[in-house]
Amino acid sequence: MAALLIDQSASSEMLPSFALEPCEGAARRTLRTQIAQLDRLLSAASCEAFPDRLDLPALAAREPRIQSLGELELLRDGLIGSLREARDALAARELERAAARELLEQMLLDPAKHRRVRISQRELGVGGCGVWSVMPRLGPMGRLMGWWRVKLSSGCPLAT
Amino acid sequence: MSSEVAAEFPGLRADWIDCACVDHRCDRGVGERLALLASRLNGRQALELRQQHVPAAYRSFLRQVGIDPDQQPTPIEQAVLGRLLSGGNLPQDRISDGLLLALLETSVPVVAFDAALTSPPIEIRGAADNELVAGVGVEQGTLILTDSRQPLCQLFASPQPPLAAGAKSDRLLLVAIIVPDVSAIVGDEALTIAAAAISGG
Numbered sequence: 001m002a003a004l005l006i007d008q009s010a011s012s013e014m015l016p017s018f019a020l021e022p023c024e025g026a027a028r029r030t031l032r033t034q035i036a037q038l039d040r041l042l043s044a045a046s047c048e049a050f051p052d053r054l055d056l057p058a059l060a061a062r063e064p065r066i067q068s069l070g071e072l073e074l075l076r077d078g079l080i081g082s083l084r085e086a087r088d089a090l091a092a093r094e095l096e097r098a099a100a101r102e103l104l105e106q107m108l109l110d111p112a113k114h115r116r117v118r119i120s121q122r123e124l125g126v127g128g129c130g131v132w133s134v135m136p137r138l139g140p141m142g143r144l145m146g147w148w149r150v151k152l153s154s155g156c157p158l159a160t
Numbered sequence: 161m162s163s164e165v166a167a168e169f170p171g172l173r174a175d176w177i178d179c180a181c182v183d184h185r186c187d188r189g190v191g192e193r194l195a196l197l198a199s200r201l202n203g204r205q206a207l208e209l210r211q212q213h214v215p216a217a218y219r220s221f222l223r224q225v226g227i228d229p230d231q232q233p234t235p236i237e238q239a240v241l242g243r244l245l246s247g248g249n250l251p252q253d254r255i256s257d258g259l260l261l262a263l264l265e266t267s268v269p270v271v272a273f274d275a276a277l278t279s280p281p282i283e284i285r286g287a288a289d290n291e292l293v294a295g296v297g298v299e300q301g302t303l304i305l306t307d308s309r310q311p312l313c314q315l316f317a318s319p320q321p322p323l324a325a326g327a328k329s330d331r332l333l334l335v336a337i338i339v340p341d342v343s344a345i346v347g348d349e350a351l352t353i354a355a356a357a358i359s360g361g
Binding site for chain 1: 165211227232286298299
C-alpha cells in the first residue's frame with residue numbers, strides 16, 4: 001500500500017513559485033470581474049437616482065497602473081460599501097416618496113385639514129416641476145368660508 | 161503589448177492608422193455631424209450612457225487600473241459633460257473635431273500624434289522606474305503608450321507637444337485605445353471615422 005507523508009511544518013515559501021502564480025492570476029481575474037460587476041450595479045443605481053445625485057465616497061486621483069492583489073481587494077470592498085450606501089439612499093428616497101404620496105392622498109380627501117401644504121412633483125418622484133398645494137377657492141372669500149381645494153400648478157417650462 | 165499587461169488585461173490593445181491632414185481648418189460636414197450629435201443629448205441620456213456596453217467597459221477598466229471614473233471620467237463621459245456645459249459640440253480645428261466625432265460615434269477614445277515623430281508599432285506597457293513620459297517623470301508601473309523608440313503619453317492622457325499632432329502636422333498617427341470587452345470592429349470604426357473626418361475623405 002502506498003503512503004503519502006505530509007510535512008505539516010512546511011511553509012508556503014517552500015512551495016515552488018509556479019504553484020502560486022496561477023492561483024494569484026485566478027484571484028486577480030475574479031477580483032477584476034467582481035469590480036466590473038459592482039461598477040455596473042453602481043452605474044445602474046446612479047441612473048435610478050436621477051435627477052438626484054448620489055454622494056458616494058471617491059478615490060483620490062491616481063495614475064493608471066496594474067493593481068496589486070491587495071489593492072484590487074480594497075477596490076472591491078470600497079465598491080461594495082459604495083453600492084450599499086447607494087442602495088440605502090435609494091431606499092430612503094423611496095420611503096420619502098411613499099410618505100409624500102400618502103400625504104397627497106390625504107390632501108385630496110380632506111383639503112381643509114391640510115391648509116397651505118405643498119408637495120412638489122419631484123418629492124413624489126414624478127417628472128416635471130409642478131407643485132400640488134392646498135389653496136382657498138376664490139381667494140380671501142374661500143379662506144373665510146373654508147372652501148379649500150388641492151391645485152396642481154402647471155410648473156415652469158424652463159426650470160433651472 | 162508587454163507580456164505583463166497582456167496577461168493582466170487580455171484584450172487591451174492600441175490600434176493605429178496613418179492619415180494625411182492637408183487642411184487644418186474646420187470641415188463644415190464634420191461640424192454639422194457634431195451639431196447633430198449635440199442636439200440629441202440631454203442630462204438623463206448623458207448619465208445613462210454609462211450603462212451602454214462600450215462606455216461601461218471603459219468605466220470598468222478605469223476602476224481596475226485604480227482610477228475612480230466618477231472623479232476622472234472616461235473620455236466619452238468627459239466629452240458628453242463638455243457638451244452639456246458648453247451647450248454644444250463647438251468646432252475647434254479639423255483634428256480635434258475628427259477625434260471628437262469618432263469618440264461620440266463609437267465611445268472609443270482616439271488620440272493623434274505627429275506621424276513624423278512617431279514610429280509604430282504602438283504598445284501599452286508599465287513605465288520603468290524614473291521613466292520620463294513627455295518630459296515628466298511617472299511612477300513605476302504607470303500604464304503608458306509607447307512606440308518603438310520612446311514613451312508617447314500616459315494611458316488616456318492627451319498627447320503633449322511636440323509629439324501631439326498640431327497645426328504643422330501634415331501626416332498623423334491616430335491611435336485608438338481598446339479595452340477588454342470592446343470588440344475590435346468598434347476600434348476600427350473609430351479610427352476610420354477619425355481618419356475620414358481629418359483627411360476629408
